[in-house]
Amino acid sequence: MTSEGYASRSRGGIHELIDIETVRAIADTLAALNDTLTAGQGVSGPAARRVIRAAARAPRFEGSIINHTSARRLLANQDAVLYDNPQALLLCHYKREQALCHRAGIRDAPQLDRCVPGCGNIVRTDHHAMSLRERAATLDRASRPCTAAGR
Numbered sequence: 733m734t735s736e737g738y739a740s741r742s743r744g745g746i747h748e749l750i751d752i753e754t755v756r757a758i759a760d761t762l763a764a765l766n767d768t769l770t771a772g773q774g775v776s777g778p779a780a781r782r783v784i785r786a787a788a789r790a791p792r793f794e795g796s797i798i799n800h801t802s803a804r805r806l807l808a809n810q811d812a813v814l815y816d817n818p819q820a821l822l823l824c825h826y827k828r829e830q831a832l833c834h835r836a837g838i839r840d841a842p843q844l845d846r847c848v849p850g851c852g853n854i855v856r857t858d859h860h861a862m863s864l865r866e867r868a869a870t871l872d873r874a875s876r877p878c879t880a881a882g883r
């Protein structure tokens with residue numbers, strides 16, 4: 733199977749080619765988010781409200797085989813399409829009309845490697861938020877000039 737990889741698949745072309753691994757990744761991301769919310773953690777970001785609803789309604793596939801029928805069903809539900817973006821420390825609850833990563837493009841999937849801060853599709857769990865603060869603190873420390881004692 734020719735594959736461009738996770739999040740690069742056009743859902744418009746899904747009728748031609750379904751990458752089960754992509755569907756599995758989306759389903760796992762949704763299930764993990766549901767577990768996070770069930771455990772009492774919060775989410776934030778412009779898409780937080782809608783992703784909470786989506787996670788509660790999403791089908792779960794643990795221990796079951798995802799076939800083409802179940803894959804099509806999941807991908808047909810726009811609300812259930814959630815991408816993990818660990819590099820940017822966020823989840824992308826993709827809605828094309830709000831996506832800032834490829835407004836001029838024709839693809840109907842996010843470009844996770846071109847994620848734009850401030851996009852309306854961004855959701856962060858409490859864990860993401862904490863990791864983001866740690867990353868900022870690390871960058872802050874690294875940007876400070878060396879002291880005489882540290883030289």
Ligand code: SF4
Nearest residue numbers: 824831833847848851
């Ligand atoms: S900019 Fe980031 S959050 Fe927005 S659609 Fe693209 S990948 Fe998703």
